[in-house]
Amino acid sequence: MRILLKQSTPASIGWYEPERNDPLFYLRPSTVKGLWRWFTRAFIAGALYDSNLLCSVEDKVNVKKVEKNSANAISYLTGKIVGLGFVDFGSFEPEASRFKVNVEIVKWPSRQSAYNLGRLQRVKLLTLGGRRVEFFEHGEFRLNVFKTREVHKEDEELALRTLLISLSLMGLGKGSRRALGCFDIVDVNIDSSRLEDNLCSFLEETYKLALSVVNRHKHELKLQTCSDETLPPLPIFSKRQYEEFPITAIYKVKARWENVHNFFLRGERCKRILNDPRKPDALRTKLSAWILGLPREQRRTGYSAKKISMERRASPIIISYHSRNHIFGDGVYITVFASADWPKSIEWRKTPKEEPQTIGVDEGKITAALKEALDELWSYLGVKAEQIWPCRCKE
Secondary structure, eight states, X not given: OEXXXXXXXXXXXXXXXXXXXXXXXXXXXXXXXXXXXXXXXXXXXXXXXXXXXXXXXXXXXXXXXXXXXXXXXXXXXXXXXXXXXXXXXXXBOOBOOSEEEEEEEEEOOEEEEGGGGTTSHHHHHHTGGGOOOEEEESOEEEEEEEESOOSOHHHHHHHHHHHHHHHHHOOOSTTTTBTOSOEEEEEEEOSSOOOOSSHHHHHHHHHHHHHHHHHXXXXXSOOOOOOSSSOXXXXXXXXXXXXXXXXXXXXXXXXXXXXXXXXXXXHHHHHHHTSOTTSOOHHHHTTOGGGGOBOEEETTEEEEOTTXXXXXXXXXXXXXXXXTTSTTOSEEEEEEEOOSOSBSEEEEESSTTSOOXXXXXXXXXXXXXXXXXXXXXXXXXXXXXXXXXXXXXXX
C-alpha cells in the first residue's frame, strides 16, 4: 500500500532530542507504527467486547483493568494474526511485524517556531519554562507499506484498513489528540481491496472485518464469556452502549480546528460560552473536568492522581482536522471513547493552601462526565455535529 500524505496541521514528532524533529524523515516510521498498532488493538478489543469475550476485573488503582486472558488475546490477535508483531506468551512463539514501513519526502516541510503557535493551548504547555520546541508544516510525504510475508491474507487486510483510520482520526507527535500533527490522505494505492468512498462505510466494513478475525481465531485462545453490563477496560471501537451512552462515537463538525483545540483550556471555554474567562463553567461547577485528561493542574491547583501509580490519563476525546484534500472529506473529526481505565480516586485542589478534595470515580461518573463534556463542546462550538459512526451508512 502506498499512501500520499499532505500535512493539514503543524506537527512536532520528535527525534532522539524530543524537542527537535528528525531532519531525515520528519514523519518518523516508528511513530506511524505506534499509532497504527494502537488503533488496530482498539478494533480487535472492540470486536472481543461486542462478542462478550473481553473480560475486565476490579483493580486497587483503576475502576477496571483488562483481565489477563483477555489482554493476551488482544496481543495475540493484533500481533500474531493481523501481523503487527508479537511478544510470546505460553506456547505461542514471538514474531516480528509482517509489515515494513518507509517514508519518502515528496515536498520538504517548512520549520515553524512554537512562538508563532503560542495561541494553542498544547503549545503553551510544551513551551513552559522557556523550552524551545520545533514544529514543521506544509510537508508532503509518501508512506510505503510492504508486507514481508503473508500468513493470514484476509486478517492482514484489517491492518491496512486500521492504518488509514488511524491517520484519519488522530494526529502524530506532540498534541496528537488535539489536532496537531494531522495529515490528509490524498491518495491510496492498495493491492488487496477496494476502498469505500466515505468514512462511515469504511469504518463499518473495518468493524465487520475485526469481528470476523475474532470469530475465526477465538478457538485458539482460552476465552470465557463475560458480562455485557460494564464499560470496557480500555478504549475500543464498539457499537454497544452503556446506560444509553455510546461506547464509541465519531463526529464531524465544520469549525476551525484551533478553536476545537482550545476547548480543553477552561479560560477559552468560558470566554466563548459565558463571555467571561473567569466564570465557572459546568465542568468546573460539577468537578468533572478531569474527564478531559489527567493531570490538569497548574501551580498546585486543579486535578491530579498523585497518590497512585497512574499519574497520567490521556483524554478520551480525540480531535483531528482534514482539508478537502483528504479522501474522506474535510472537517474536524471528534472521536469519543468511553472506558473504565480511570483512577478510582482523583484529587482536586482549589488553592495551593487548601487541603485537596477527593473525587471518587466509577463507571456512572465516567459516562456522566463525558456527557457533560460533549454538551459543553457543542455549546462552545455553536454548530451541529454530524455523527459519522456508529450510524446507518448511506448506500
